[in-house]
Amino acid sequence: MPDQDHPEIRKDPSADQAADDEISLLDLLIVLAKHKRIVLGLPLVAAFVAAIISFLLPNVYTGTTKILPPQQSASAASALLNQLGGAFGGWAV
DSSP states (O other): OHHHHOGGGGOOHHHHHHHHHOOOHHHHHHHHHHTHHHHHHHHHHHHHHHHHHHHHSOOOOOOOOOOOOOOOOSOHHHHHHHHTGGGGTTOOO
């Protein structure tokens, strides 16, 4: 019965360890405030270096063309009319 007289003697050691392992939001903000030069400086330096490199590189323009085979049509006469359709001002033949 001595355990009932003093319940604080039978503490669970894992409960104390779990309380010590927790990190509060305030602790994280304090660490970020201490290292604010690194947190803000590194991204700014990286952006500055990237901008300088992009301005120094020459512009490269690329054009691509695809040549497609002619589509199969019913006859050679209709293919010729399809190609010359604009030359007749939209007349239907």
